[in-house]
Amino acid sequence: MTARLLHPSAAAGGWDYDRVLNTAGAWLLALLWVAPLAYAVWTAFHPGAYATRFDLTAPLTLENFARAWEAAPFARYFLNSVLLVTLILAGQFILCTLAAFAFARFRFPGRDLVFVLVLVQLMIMPDILIVQNYQTMRALGLVDTILAIGLPYMASAFGIFLLRQTFLTVPKELDEAARVEGAGFLEVLWKVYVPLAAPTYLAYGLVSVSHHWNNFIWPLIITNSVETRPLTVGLSVFASTDQGVDWSVITAATLMTAGPLLVAFLLFQRQFVQSFMRAGVK
Structure with a gap:
């Protein structure tokens, strides 16, 4: 009985290579x-002197997070990022569904x-269209607005393809x-198709939020003020200082930026994997 459960080579006494x-x-x-990630966590929770050396006796501190929070308006950056991913996801769900x-x-x-x-x-590649998208946003008078960041991504070809394949089933x-x-048609869509495609919506929503939360190039180009910058652009403030690079503060700011996505994935990783399996995403 046991031998049947083993790989043929293992059952014969060999290795299952x-x-x-x-x-x-x-x-x-x-x-x-x-x-x-381990290096970032170590550096963020220890004084700057221990950023380049590993010492188990190094004292733990939250000072780096406090310095990072005070060095830039992170509360505003967080709010902008939340508004941005919510706006894009809502637009994509509506347009892609229709x-x-x-x-x-x-x-x-x-x-x-x-x-x-x-x-x-x-x-x-989206980066190829940066010049055309910027010219369009400028013609519409939307430069340096959150709407300008999200508008080019409202209609997603991947979302349309994924939902179409699901609706065909x-x-x-x-x-x-x-x-x-x-x-009517809209009532059929809302009460029949959308509920049956819930796993696909969840799978696509996780991908969309992750991508646009971490997007950097387009928000950097289209925004000029603190009031419209998302977290990724705000994080670039820590790239250099007059005193040089402070890795402890940089890693603390990076963890604050990536923390929400990491926590969300750890909490919902089972639903994340199951959604992709049910949606047929390879």
Whole structure:
């Protein structure tokens, strides 16, 4: 009975090389991911003199977090980031849902061609469109606003594709039954399709929030004032000082910036993985 559960090579007294290699690779990747985070935590909670040396007797301190918080208006940066990711996610859910529903259930001339054009956007790096997006925001008079940061991302080709694939799996009988009961297209969408696609919405929402919370280049270019800067741009204040780089303060500010996403992932990692599995994201 036991031999049947083992790999053929292990049952014969040999090594299960595939399992050993997979385990070793997983540990290596885990160490590569944990090492920078461990260094950041160590540096942030110890005085600056211990930033470049490891000493178990080093005293713990929260002074670096206090200095980082006082050096820049982090409260405003946090508020801007929360408003930004909320605005983008709300816009994406609305626009992507309507577009995906149209591609999945309506038949109209040029539907396949338009959908191919949507997929083409997945092959275009957002940074390539920075100049055009900036010119558009300037023409609209939106430069240095939170809306200008989020507007270019409101329609997501990935979101449209993901939701369309999910909507195609919904049985048409449910659609027809709701129509027989007198429901309109929007009511069918809201009461039938959206609830059944909840795992996909959660999976996409986690990806969207993570990406736009960490986005740096576009917010840096389109904003000029403290009132509109998100956390990532505000963090650049700590890049250099007149006295040089203070790694303790920088890592403390970095942890405050990345902390919400790390805590959210640790709390909801099971739902995160299950959502992607149910949504069919590879």
